[in-house]
Amino acid sequence: MKLSTQTLQNFRVQKYDAKFKWTEHPYKLMFISGTKVSPIETIPDMPLCGFKFKKITEIISGNFREDLLVGSLNYFVNADVIGVVHELGSPQTTMGGKLKFPFTIKDLSANVIDCCLWDSLAAHFIDYLKIRTDS
Numbered sequence: 001m002k003l004s005t006q007t008l009q010n011f012r013v014q015k016y017d018a019k020f021k022w023t024e025h026p027y028k029l030m031f032i033s034g035t036k037v038s039p040i041e042t043i044p045d046m047p048l049c050g051f052k053f054k055k056i057t058e059i060i061s062g063n064f065r066e067d068l069l070v071g072s073l074n075y076f077v078n079a080d081v082i083g084v085v086h087e088l089g090s091p092q093t094t095m096g097g098k099l100k101f102p103f104t105i106k107d108l109s110a111n112v113i114d115c116c117l118w119d120s121l122a123a124h125f126i127d128y129l130k131i132r133t134d135s
Helices: 056-061 119-131
Strands: 006-015 027-039 084-088 099-106 112-118
Touching: 056 112, 099 119, 112 119
Parallel strands: none
Antiparallel strands: 006 027, 084 099, 099 112
């Protein structure tokens, strides 16, 4: 599917009260019977996502909401961080057949966090590593 600006018609707005959340927004859009999604050709494409930077030290110290998929060894991170890839793990396939690629990121203060890419993101990163020209 090509990324483009879309309009939504005939949907519900509901409180977002899931146990684990992808966003802090209090509401979600719920597709119902008759929901229509249509591209708008007259509006330029919007970016896929925005950035919400979190300091690596905040993740290490546990300064995050546990219901936002952000965290450390016991939780998941859904945050944007600034750093460099520090160490690469080995690609693995889980028992359920999902591809995962573990690695670490280090910031300018030498703080390091564990990260993992899954499925198509892991595959794209592995493909990038195969064709890159710098060492």
